[in-house]
Amino acid sequence: MSSLDIVEAAHLEASNLFYRDPGLYDSVQADSDSARICRVLIDRHRPDARTLLDFGCGTGRDLEQLAQHFDCTGVDLQPGLVDYARRTRSELDVRVGDMRTVRLGCTADVLVCLGNSLAYVYDNTDVQATFQTFAAHARPGTLLVLCSPVAPIESLSPQQAHVETRLGAATVTITYEWDLRTQVNTMRRHWAFDSGEECRDTIRRRVLGPRELELYARFAGFEVLEIVNEAGALPVSGPGAYTVAHYHQ
Template sequence: MFTKTAEYYDALYQFKDYEQACNQLHLLIQQQAPQANNLLDVACGTGKHLEYLQHRYACTGLDLNSELLAVARTRCPNVPLQEADMTDFQLAETFDVVVCLFSSIGYVQTEENLRKAVTCLGQHLNSGGLLVIEPWITPENYWVDKLTVNFVDQPNLKIAWMYISQLRGLTSVFDINYLVGTPDGVSSFTESHVMGLWTDKQYREAIESVGVAVQYDTKGLFGRGMYYGIKA
């Protein structure tokens, strides 16, 4: 995923207010773990959250996608960034805060991988530390066969991207069609995104299994809800 769109990622998601999300996250951290000094952002993407969080915490980022990390390294040159799979990684340190934001957890696709990913997150969280996960859509709220279109309209970049929401087993499938225009020309391509659909119970059980007392915010940082809690 994002192998073809990494250079356009920030433009595609220009509607997301990362600064506001990070301000909200900082308030939550101050409420739940006020002594927190360091933070791990799992599935950090292009580093847009890290751009703001790095001024408040000693941050580390991790992502599977080398193309996205290349953008993040330019944006946050002083933040250590690791290329690794969130279902199977081992860093040399643990953290006061571990986050997985913007529904990135959905990309692990299966419940088995959800548990593996949460286990890795939990293993890198200090006792008394805060875990934050923004979930993907739950099965009952997923709209099958919904047609969606989005646009980017910048002076030197025009993008139309369109897809139909599909269901394959217990995953949401988006075969996204992109039409990209720059001063160098116009191109088109397709990129497939497959994300796991899990219930509230499945999320809670996975998080509780790593010793985190789960709380849930129905809105969260981006309107998709947020699971959070302190590790015993």
């Protein structure tokens, strides 16, 4: 079995600067509109929703906004992120759990999996197990909202961006690799802070195309209602597409 098939908290933390420094993640992603997009999709397909479960909630940044409108619970694989969420957003119900296996013993009106969390599940069997987790927390009419890459990012030359962080300004140089056989998109980042400090991280994401997502959803008892990307009907920005499905079993 390849190391790409193993998704563990320690491996994720070691590979991603944001996971080692959750506060940095919050500061860089402060303008993310994932929660707003989620609200639009929920209002469109399940306007009466009252309860929500967030799988892969990370630092609780999106969950905090969603909790203004729903009774929310969040789950994340990484104890460091859960600890940060509990310290900085103590009003949230955030728990450590692996979305391939966790069972909370409840269902909800809405299930969400944002921030490309599903893309860190590489193995087909694990993807199927994750959808079974969604089904285990669903009842007829439950809405599922996923954000995940549906196509790889391929670039022949490095990309650069200048970002402001809580550690100061930094120039980030990014390169991408695409492995067609494994459907894994590898992003390598070099962080050069104005302070002189440097850091590198490597992020690997599994890309599931729209038809694959639809098949995994269908086998778990969900029917896909729409898949919306940046060119769709919503005014969104950033990577990833939003898959919306409802549970019918």
